[in-house]
Amino acid sequence: MKPLFNRDSSAAGRAFLFIVIMMVLVVVGLYTDRLEPLREKLAQLVTPFYQLTDVPSRVNDWRKDTFVSQIDLKLENEALKTELLIHQRKLQQLASLAAENVRLRQLLNASETLQDTVLITELIGVSPNPLSHKVIINRGSKDGAFKGQPVLDAFGLMGQVTEVAEHSSTVLLISDSTHAIPVQVNRNGVRAIAEGTGDLNSLSLRHVSANTDIRAGDLLVSSGLGDRFPVGYPVAEVLDVVRDPGKAFLTVVAKPMARLDRSRHLLLVFADRDRATVPGALSLPEDEGGAR
Numbered sequence: 001m002k003p004l005f006n007r008d009s010s011a012a013g014r015a016f017l018f019i020v021i022m023m024v025l026v027v028v029g030l031y032t033d034r035l036e037p038l039r040e041k042l043a044q045l046v047t048p049f050y051q052l053t054d055v056p057s058r059v060n061d062w063r064k065d066t067f068v069s070q071i072d073l074k075l076e077n078e079a080l081k082t083e084l085l086i087h088q089r090k091l092q093q094l095a096s097l098a099a100e101n102v103r104l105r106q107l108l109n110a111s112e113t114l115q116d117t118v119l120i121t122e123l124i125g126v127s128p129n130p131l132s133h134k135v136i137i138n139r140g141s142k143d144g145a146f147k148g149q150p151v152l153d154a155f156g157l158m159g160q161v162t163e164v165a166e167h168s169s170t171v172l173l174i175s176d177s178t179h180a181i182p183v184q185v186n187r188n189g190v191r192a193i194a195e196g197t198g199d200l201n202s203l204s205l206r207h208v209s210a211n212t213d214i215r216a217g218d219l220l221v222s223s224g225l226g227d228r229f230p231v232g233y234p235v236a237e238v239l240d241v242v243r244d245p246g247k248a249f250l251t252v253v254a255k256p257m258a259r260l261d262r263s264r265h266l267l268l269v270f271a272d273r274d275r276a277t278v279p280g281a282l283s284l285p286e287d288e289g290g291a292r
Contacts, residue, residue, distance in 0.1 A: 116230060117270040119143065121151075123263070124168065131198065133159075133176035133260070139268055140167045148228055150269040156234035156257025157181070157222060158266060173260050174235065175200045182225040183235050185218045192252075194220060194235055200260045203236050205252035212250060215241055220254055230271045234258075 121143075125136030139145045141164050149161040151171050159179065163170035172179055177198040183205075184191045190213060193206040208214065218238040224231030236254035243250055 118152075119268045119270065121266050121268050123266060131177075133173040133179075133196065133198070133200065134162070135159075135171050135173065137169050137171055137266060137268075138167065140165045140169050142166050143268075144270065145169045145268060150229050150233070150271070152233060152267045152269060153258045153263035153265070155259055155263075156236070157229065158256075158258040158260060158263065160228065161268075171266075173200070174203065174256060174258070175260055180206070181229060181235060182223045183220040184223040185214055185238075186221050187218055188213055190214060191223055191225070192220070194254060201255055203254045203256060205250075205254065208250040208252050210243060210248055210250055214238060214250070214252060219257075230269065 119139065121137045121139040123135050124138045127134035127136075137145075137151070145161055145164050147161055147164055149169075151158045151160060157174060159171045159173040159176075161169045162172045174181055174194070174196055175198070176196045179196040181194050182191065183194045192208050192212075192214075194203045195206055197204055205214075205220075216238050219234060220236045220238065222229040222231055222233040222235055234257040236256050238252060238254045240253045241250055242252075
């Protein structure tokens with residue numbers, strides 16, 4: 001007698017039953033929350049397996065971070081050094097620009113006190129001869145520069161133009177041993193001649209009588225004599241006055257007010273010319289009302 005169900009039919013029945021159960025679970029899971037606790041427990045059970053399968057990847061990352069080759073370290077170090085140098089250069093440029101901005105502000109403030117037409121110029125060269133105190137500026141005949149023209153910085157008189165080209169000019173500084181300028185003591189009007197000594201930080205006064213009222217701290221300004229330099233521009237400050245009873249004249253040493261060894265932006269003075277005739281000239285105080 002044959003059995004009612006053979007093994008094949010029994011296995012097929014179990015498979016069918018499993019499929020039905022799974023479909024029921026899917027439907028229940030989609031439309032109800034009854035299987036949520038079961039999902040959470042299954043997730044807890046599966047999590048260690050995910051962590052275990054991720055171990056090779058984490059080991060590989062750790063190996064790469066730990067065992068970096070010496071060549072890679074050298075390359076990275078060189079790149080960081082290069083980047084540091086670039087940033088340092090930028091910081092230096094920013095510091096230079098800030099200092100230049102301060103100097104320009106000082107120059108513009110000085111121009112507001114002048115009663116003459118002025119034109120800003122920039123120093124572009126220095127004479128290589130240590131015995132000759134000359135500088136080159138970037139203004140020439142095309143800009144209206146002329147021989148004998150006074151040149152100032154933000155603090156005082158620097159010198160005068162001695163040579164003029166189309167786009168540049170040569171300026172003889174007041175400290176040159178061949179230069180002399182008529183000055184007067186601002187306190188009392190005593191006149192003298194200030195000569196260059198060949199030292200950027202020193203001028204001497206020629207033939208000052210022993211009974212002259214002059215003392216350390218006096219400000220020397222241009223007297224306007226000789227029709228070369230306009231009157232009233234700061235020239236130097238008296239540093240020392242030596243009175244020798246055996247001599248008829250005093251030994252007077254003064255320090256230039258202008259910063260002869262460091263000023264870069266300067267002013268060309270057009271004493272007898274209107275601003276309209278000088279392209280790029282600065283506005284003058286008298287333009288706001290009143291003549292000179």
